[in-house]
């Protein structure tokens with residue numbers, strides 16, 4: 001089966017005030033059917049332009065864009081219309097019609113598509129039930145909370161049963177609790193309705209909660225892409241590491257290490273917890289006992305990335321140095337271990353096999 005979205009060496013150049021701007025620069029990627037695909041990057045990285053190329057609101061300067069088997073490149077306005085109709089869109093600012101009720105907002109694309117009234121009403125009922133807003137049908141957008149407005153936005157985007165849903169910063173205007181509700185709804189859209197979702201975001205937490213795959217953008221280029229867990233566990237690019245550092249608060253920063261050292265006697269060591277070491281706490285506890293040394297957790301956390309555990313735990317270790325060295329060598333055969341020494345971080349011998 002072909003990919004839902006396929007970009008081949010796609011570039012978009014705008015005429016900026018001070019010369020041409022390569023908003024998207026030679027991007028090649030495939031978004032498979034049924035995936036939730038995240039596109040992450042800082043402001044100006046080219047994310048919005050990339051989505052606008054996928055839904056044919058922009059035409060590429062060069063390269064090829066294929067959506068659901070249709071090559072968009074070269075199509076005229078009339079040819080683009082059916083392609084756009086197969087794509088749902090949700091926005092940061094919801095873009096609801098204030099003067100119309102919730103039901104009328106959801107019905108709007110069906111009206112445009114000339115559905116008969118009775119069919120429209122039935123579909124709206126079904127959609128409002130799916131997003132949990134059946135009781136709000138007659139209310140107006142201003143009477144709803146941000147999360148409820150985005151639910152209406154999602155219902156409206158799904159009205160004509162698109163195979164692809166594009167979400168551009170869809171949760172950026174929401175608080176964390178509401179964000180989680182909306183992300184849970186998007187998960188259901190993907191799992192229960194089989195809709196492929198492309199999520200544009202600057203928040204790594206959104207990617208780790210919702211996405212299967214991720215592409216990291218910087219200066220118009222995709223600098224890294226792949227399985228979300230792999231990218232989180234083994235980031236290759238500095239920009240990716242910065243995003244992950246902001247999402248995982250489990251690795252102590254230098255100032256935190258300095259405070260830990262003041263508070264705790266012994267050697268301070270951070271141990272990575274990966275899915276391959278799902279029982280890492282047991283391994284650590286067992287090895288501590290086997291080597292006859294003391295250790296207690298002083299910092300860290302384990303989070304879920306794509307529903308799999310990832311994080312790290314920092315220990316203060318006490319006992320004879322030789323025993324601690326043997327313990328660290330032992331653990332390094334299983335996972336990444338960093339010792340925070342007064343001279344800086346020591347990741348151990350370069351030949352260690354990380355995550356083996």
Ligand SMILES: Nc1ncnc2c1ncn2[C@@H]1O[C@H](COP(=O)(O)OP(=O)(O)OP(=O)(O)O)[C@@H](O)[C@H]1O
Nearest residue numbers: 014015016021023042043044045046047048049050
């Ligand atoms: N119509 C346009 N004309 C000129 N320059 C543009 C146009 N649209 C985007 N750009 C420029 O292209 C670059 C990428 O913009 P884009 O909006 O795609 O980035 P982004 O990653 O979505 O950022 P943000 O999250 O701030 O929207 C920016 O430098 C932007 O100024």
